[in-house]
Structures are given as structure tokens and as C-alpha cells.
Amino acid sequence: AQSVTQLGSHVSVSEGALVLLRCNYSSSVPPYLFWYVQYPNQGLQLLLKYTSAATLVKGINGFEAEFKKSETSFHLTKPSAHMSDAAEYFCAVSEAGNTDKLIFGTGTRLQVFP
């Protein structure tokens, strides 16, 4: 069975600081991995996805994530936080070849202080 663990339910950074949101996955088959962002009172929006091509994936709004098989990780980073990045971030996993079955983590709420 697949699962995703997001370490830290809340992360706080100062504006301009590095953003690092952690995601570790468990999968017995090659995974597809996703990061979604959810702004208050809105649905989820895809930030980026790993689908077995390049291990470093660039997404929207300056975010990127690196797939590390040896560490079973897919951490999300952004070099410089902006106030508008404050939101909830969800990591999700699915199986290659069974990509419609998304398993979500519990989410990390990012706060950005001026």
C-alpha cells in the first residue's frame, strides 16, 4: 500500500527566507508524486508533479521538488518566500500506471511573516 508522510503540520518562515516542506513516501512500485497547494476557501491547485522523468521538478510560483529514491523523499522548496505563499500544502502519491488513485498526506500549513 502506498502512503505519504508530511513532517511538520505547521511551518513558519520570514518573507525572503528559504521554504522547505518535507514529504516522504512509501510505495512498493514506482511512484508518481505531486505537490498541491490550497489557499483559504479554495480547492487544490497542482504545483508540480514527478512522473519518472527528471528527478528535479520545477513548478509554478518558483517552487521545485527533488525526487530522491534512496531517501524516499520528495521535499518541496522555494528559495525566497513571499507573503502570497501562505497556504496549505499537500503531498500526494500514486502509482505509475494507476495514476488516478491519489493518496494525500495530512498537509503542512505554511505561514510567512513579514
Next chain:
Amino acid sequence: EAGVAQSPRYKIIEKRQSVAFWCNPISGHATLYWYQQILGQGPKLLIQFQNNGVVDDSQLPKDRFSAERLKGVDSTLKIQPAKLEDSAVYLCASSLERTEETQYFGPGTRLLVL
């Protein structure tokens, strides 16, 4: 391109009452999903449709939840009777096909059961 539409956005009911949510997916999207997102958790798949057929309803509490997508376009999710633990955000998502790994989410319906 119009996104996934959901209504109502908010609903407050008393336990044992019934409630229905509506979703209109992105035009041309064959696959439609309903997720339940309880506060502090990631979205959990309730039911998945491919056109007007059910692909996966293994996590749908069928004694009280029902869903339909009669014409393969919009969909309705119903809860009857509602319980306190049904308080959650109900998200609808759609994708072009089951093999398309990107799901597009609507804004959700926030349900509070008193």
C-alpha cells in the same frame, strides 16, 4: 477555460437531515472524483466516475452516501441522513481521462452538521 464548479459553497444542517452537493467538471473531462477533506487531514477519495460509470466507490459509506453522474457530465453527491462526523469539505475534481495524472479541483463545499 472554466474550472470545476461546485455548489453550494457552504451548508449547515442538523444531524439526521439530508444534503446534496453538485459538481460540474471541466468540459470534456471524462473522469470525475468526489473527495472528503476532514479538518486537519488530506482529501480522501469517496467515489470515482468514468463518464457515467462508477470506477471506484470502495471508500463511500453506502449506507448514507450516494452519488450519481447520469449523463456523464455533472454529478451529485448526497448524504442521508447526515451525522456529526460528516462535517468536512467535499471536493470535486476532474481529469481528462483516468490515465491523465493531473486532477483539477473545484473550490469545495464546506458542510457543517450540528
